[in-house]
Amino acid sequence: MSGLPTAGALPLLRNRIALEKVPFSDRGSRLLVYQDGAQPHALFVKLAERLTAVQPGLSVYRSRPAFINGLQLIDADGEALPFGLTTYPHALFFDTPRGVFILTFQDEATLAIGLPPGERTGVRFTVSPRLAWADARGGEFKSVRNAAYSTNGAVIQNEVREVGRGFEVGFIVEADADTAITLHVQGGLDLAREVRPFRETLAAAEGRWSAWLGAAPPVAPELRDQYLYAWWIMANNLLSPFGHFTREALVPSKVHYVGAWQWDNAFHALAYRHVDPALAQDQIRLMLDHQLPNGMIPDAIYDDAAITRIDIPISATVTKPPVTGWAAMKIFDHCQDLAFLRDVYEPLVRWTAWWLGLNDDDGDGIVQYNHPFSSGLDDSPLWDYGMPVEAPDLNTHLQVQMAALGEMARLLGLKTEAEMWARRRRALVGRMIEHFWDERAGLFQFQHRHERIPVRTPFGLLPLLTGELPGPIAARLVEGLQAPALWGAHPLATVARDDPHYDPEQMWRGPIWINVNYFFIEALERVGRLDLARKLAEETLQLMLAHNDIYEYYNPDTGAPPPKAAPIFGWSAALFIDLAIRLSEGKL
DSSP states (O other), rough: TOOOOOSSGGGGGTEEEEEEEESOOOOOOOOEEEOTTTTTTTTEEEEEETTTTTOOOSSSSGGOSEEEEEEEOOOTOOOOOOOEEHHHHHHHHEEEHHHHHHEOOOOOOOEEOOOOOOSEEEEEEEEEEEEEEHHHHHHHHEEEEEEEEEESSSSEEEEEEEEEEEEEEEEEOOOOOOOOEEEEEEEESSOOOOOOHHHHHHHHHHHHHHHHTTTOOOOGGGGGHHHHHHHHHHHHHEEEBTTTTOOOOOOOTTTTTTTTHHHHHHHHHHHTTTOOOHHHHHHHHHHHTOOOSSOOOSSHHHHHHHEEEOOOOOOOEEEOOSSHHHHHHHHHHHHHHHHHHHHHHHHHHHHHHHHHHSOOTTOOSOOSSSGGGGGGGGOOOOGTTSSSSSSSHHHHHHHHHHHHHHHHHEEEEEHHHHHHHHHHHHHHHEEEEEHEEETTTTOOOOTTEEEEOOOOOOOOGGGGGGGGOOHHHHHHHHHTTTTTTTTSSSOSSOOTSSSSOOOTSSSSSOBBOHHHHHHHHHHHHHHHHHHHHHHHOOOOHHHHHSSSSSSSOOOTTTTOOTTTSSSSOOHHHHHHHHHHHHTTTOOO
16 A cells, blocks of 8 residues: 555554544644444544534534535546545555545645546545524524635546535546645635645655654653554644634544633643643643633633633533643743743732632632532532532642742742742641541541532542641541542542442543542652552553543543543543653653
């Protein structure tokens, strides 16, 4: 099969993209190419866009039909060609009875299909350029995106016919080695029709991906293949600036989560800091670009809007836990860029003031979650007993952010402010012990209206992350973390296995989340339990190594991804990368 990569990292990722579930895309692109499991030897193209101005609803985009359907490779008679598929990060190779077709990206808005030289072949596909739906007043018809197809070869057949609510295209050309058919999709009316020589396009794509993967620091051989796949995710899930997306940023999964979420971006930055500090910084800067006048940072950003309020399961403002300062300092530790700290310090001060000033209804110095989704632990049973909830994890993150702000102030020469943050973080630890600590249970209890919430989770142990608890309390938390109800076959369950709320398949009601493990690895490091921190890191990586893809969450009993867990998940990939590097370098 011609054109296959033979050197570098790309051959190590041969057939890692499971195209029926995981899209072939490219850095910055909103085009997602899938193999159609319901139609043999066909592809379809979806759009990684919410388009809420066209079709309102936060999650409607997940079930939106494909924009291009039934994309088939055809012979001179218009008959669909069967193919054997080989996938790589830079291209898809289709071995057919008429020769090899290759699909790659000419640019982020344009797919290029290279055709078998010396043959008359082409493509057939259906475009549905409009969405239609009825409402109480009648109905609406709106264009989603506009499309064009072109070639630099000799056109043999070009047929367009109306079928149902769309149009079917049959396009056959006579090809040489540089002939391509392009499919271009964009929002504007001025459609790009340039078709570059295909060998040039393919070489450029291979070069881009080889350079990206080649920049990754080396890791232990047993981690290498999954590590490279994680780096593929960290580029494949990037979206370029557009609308409210003011900077290039990673979406958690182009399959299920199209947008940039605040704390996801913080975790994503931890991987990018190893190869591209500017890209890491932009994950933080994007969220700060949309900070509200009162200091709140939105929950999420997508092309059309910023999410600052959600009406389910209750109506309230929505944000995410204050982990941005913690992540910003980790970025600084790698790049030593004081200009970055100067840019983020004041917004993070206002962000911290928002938590302290507008999220403490009873004025006791303990902040609360007013919406379940602000916790990031969306469907946790911790919220089943009503809102607001005074939460140990939230106050822990706030204390850690105060510590980060204190270090930023010191580095920026703001001695008085550094001293103030030191006093405030120590005072908050004292208030947390007084307010949340349950000596008999050996954990910090979540509270609704100052009543204990009867749910056991590892988040009641998270104050260990402050690194400033009295020794006996820290020891109790470390002991509790190792209990089989949390550690068990695969650590760490997000609800204790012996709790009646435990469900190992349902998001935050039991499954393992990699970011939770990451926080506890750091917490164990801070209290001097390096042995246990390394053990948790190794078990976390082994859990992820057991699967072809990298998932949103995992069953703590079986280690398998539950059916609803999103594939190619951003922070899981980012934290796999960070842990793999640190373990391989002996820094953990």
